[in-house]
Amino acid sequence: MATLWNGIAIGNIGKTYTNESNFSKAQPLLSQYLQQSISVGDSLNIAMSQNAFASFYIQQKEYAPAYAAAGYALSIAKRQSIYAEIIHATNILAQYHQKYNHADSAVYYHKLSNEYQNLLKDSARKSELSVIKAQIAFDNLQYFLTRH
Numbered sequence: 001m002a003t004l005w006n007g008i009a010i011g012n013i014g015k016t017y018t019n020e021s022n023f024s025k026a027q028p029l030l031s032q033y034l035q036q037s038i039s040v041g042d043s044l045n046i047a048m049s050q051n052a053f054a055s056f057y058i059q060q061k062e063y064a065p066a067y068a069a070a071g072y073a074l075s076i077a078k079r080q081s082i083y084a085e086i087i088h089a090t091n092i093l094a095q096y097h098q099k100y101n102h103a104d105s106a107v108y109y110h111k112l113s114n115e116y117q118n119l120l121k122d123s124a125r126k127s128e129l130s131v132i133k134a135q136i137a138f139d140n141l142q143y144f145l146t147r148h
Helices: 002-019 023-040 043-059 063-080 083-099 103-147
Strands: none
Touching: 002 023, 002 043, 023 043, 043 063, 043 083, 063 083, 083 103
């Protein structure tokens, strides 16, 4: 487990370097993050590291490797229903298709991204409702116990 947490920390540093356009420092850290995620078989972090690489490549206008990384991230994220990573990957895939004037594919990935954004919002609403229901049940129980 320490290996995974170490990989996550290294990956976050790599993402920061990517955001700062310090690609020479980002690349080895992102590679290490991906390798550590694969070594422990953590689907979430494999998808996240692939998306980190997709962002790394897209910022450098290296569209083919960005497309490959985002496609791999999307594949994993869809199998595991990891909505945030699906959204990230589909946004990068849409960028790729926009760049190459593949209008139908760009629209497809934008729509897919929007669908998963809505699913993510719905999931958050359901979680909030569940918390409210639990609070009401707790308050009712507390009221009952103080009355008897």
